[in-house]
Amino acid sequence: MKKYSLAVDIGASSGRLVLGSLEKGRLELQEIHRFSNEIIEKNGHFCWNIEALFEEVKTGIKKCGSLGIVPSSIGIDTWAVDFVLLDERDQLLTDAVAYRDPRTDGIMEEVTGIFMKERLYLETGIQFQKFNTIYQLYALKKQQPEILEKAKSFLMIPDYLHFLLTGKKTNEYTNATSTQLINAFTRKWDKDIIQTLGFDIHMFQEIEAPKAVLGPIKEELAREFGFGMDVILPATHDTGSAVLAVPQVEDTIYISSGTWSLIGVENYFPICVTKALDYNFTNEGGMDYQFRFLKNIMGLWMIQEIRRNYENRYSFAELAELAEAVTGMVPVVNVDAPRFLKPDDMVAEIQAYCLETGQKAPESPGEVAKCIFVSLADSYQRAVFEIEDIFEKEFKSISVIGGGSKNELLNQLIAETTKKEVYAGPTEASAIGNLVAQLIALNEIAGIKEARHIVRQSFEVKKYRHSISEKQGGIV
Known part of the structure; x- marks a missing residue:
């Protein structure tokens, strides 16, 4: 019986769910569902419609069921740097504000005035871009400090979508590096940078690498879909997945x-x-x-x-x-x-x-x-x-x-x-790389x-x- 894995690949303009299977040494793809992704204006910011994106993911999974296909696993990749914050009840404290939002104007210069630019690069190795997560978080600290004070969990966009599927919170490594808060050599959250900028180190999750098996989807989702499957982390930064292809x-x-x-x-x-x-x-x-x-x-x-x-x-x-x-x-x-x-x-x-x-x-x-x-x-x-x-x-x-x-x-x-x-x-490089990580984790590759x-x-x-x-x- 043919085995399938399901890649959810969401870019800044569109998303797709792609089934993959190995057949005689070749990777066969079948696009199941495609949808648009657009920035919306919400609460005075440019945001992603994160709730709609998850509904599109669910729609694609249900289409697998209608075709009589039960994937063994699923993994989600998206763009980098953007995130949500959750409170102590795991409820959203923030919208999924998009990196194109102007809230970070001038913030990078403020941060590099606190933490020297050369030292920040030496520790993280990350390109200086005004929309990096580090500057988004600092903008939030300046503009809405009460939100950061309530925040208990930091999840990047694919982390949050995986959380909705499994109930498990983690920060995947490839996407986490784009925050400019990961030490390039220890591959862990850089406590010195985080604490110097006044962020709560406890809101960041354990770093998990691609191929990690998060476990099965929630029981209520398995009932809704008519089947269960495991969630396996790909390189959740879409470029990290794409490079594998x-x-x-x-x-x-x-x-x-x-x-x-x-x-x-x-x-x-x-x-x-x-x-x-x-x-x-x-x-x-x-x-x-x-x-x-x-x-x-x-x-x-x-x-x-x-x-x-x-x-x-x-x-x-x-x-x-x-x-x-x-x-x-x-x-x-x-x-x-x-x-x-x-x-x-x-x-x-x-x-x-x-x-x-x-x-x-x-x-x-x-x-x-x-x-x-x-x-x-x-x-x-x-x-x-x-x-x-x-x-x-x-x-x-x-x-x-x-x-x-x-x-x-x-x-x-x-x-x-x-x-x-x-x-x-x-x-379809990102979808292919997403599937590759899942298939390696499943010992198919x-x-x-x-x-x-x-x-x-x-x-x-x-x-x-x-x-x-x-x-x-x-x-x-």
Whole structure:
């Protein structure tokens, strides 16, 4: 009888439930349920609708039952840094405030005035971004101190969803590292940082690593679904899961391409040197305590936003086609400028940036889209240079995984800009990595090395070459 595991993969714009099973050495996927995820305005903040997200998870599980499929296990991954706080009765004290909320404006500078920036990086190895959990918590301490005083439990978004499934509270390692509160060397909560900033160390949970079995879902949920299953922790940070689906890691830089672009390499130890700090790279935790040495770059969020600005008249594929039809030079913007994090009008913001920097503003939807794609490729190229400078070696290729791997124009621009071979795929990388962790825990896969072999056998990868290669451009 075929065994199934169920991956719940929720990104910043959409979520999906994907069944996975092994068949003759190949990983077979079956998407069961897909839903949108949007930031809402609630109680004066930009928030995630956490209650609706859990209902979508339940809907997907019930669809498995309607198909006569009973998964052996389930695991949830989401984006990083965001959290909820619970009181002594395990009731929500906070909304699931989104990282794009402006409550952290100016907070990072205050925190680094208390805890020296260089020391914070030396201990945590985490990239400085204004929305990191550490700054969200400090903003809460300043703006609503009574909430922090009542807080008994700190749970990140996937931790909370796992809690709703099992009643068990834990903080999963890969996502916890994104808080900038985990010591990169001990892999535990950094009590010195936490106590210096006046947070209650007791609200943080025990750190659990990917592959940990939390146990069965609640009995009342098993009755509601008509079946039970175990909850197994994947790398709950979606990028941590996605990197497990990189088919080949030797001499390869990966780009996990979605709402955000995460560009980096796998490493066996944290790199907390001055040059890494100056380049603002991060050392996020991975499965089996590997490190994802990477930089967080504004990704296809900008395309998602201009599509919204154009009232969804164009699909993402149509915007790429319009961009490809644009000839000649287009302006380049700094995609990581804070002004692009959540502007009222992304199109207007891009045009204003171009005019302010002495460039001709893009006008048509195709010009705006191509400006974004070219600017992303330019940002990737700078990150590649920085990675090679830090490691003092040249990497031969780039692996693009995630939803952005379907964007042929962007993939070719990456090849042209970096002068490297680009391998694109698999698309559902986070779901695949989520399933890999569960299958390893269930002894269906021996480990990461075998998992990557299975990924290579199971999913199509397209190759892109730059125009000065032996073969001219395009997909080969």
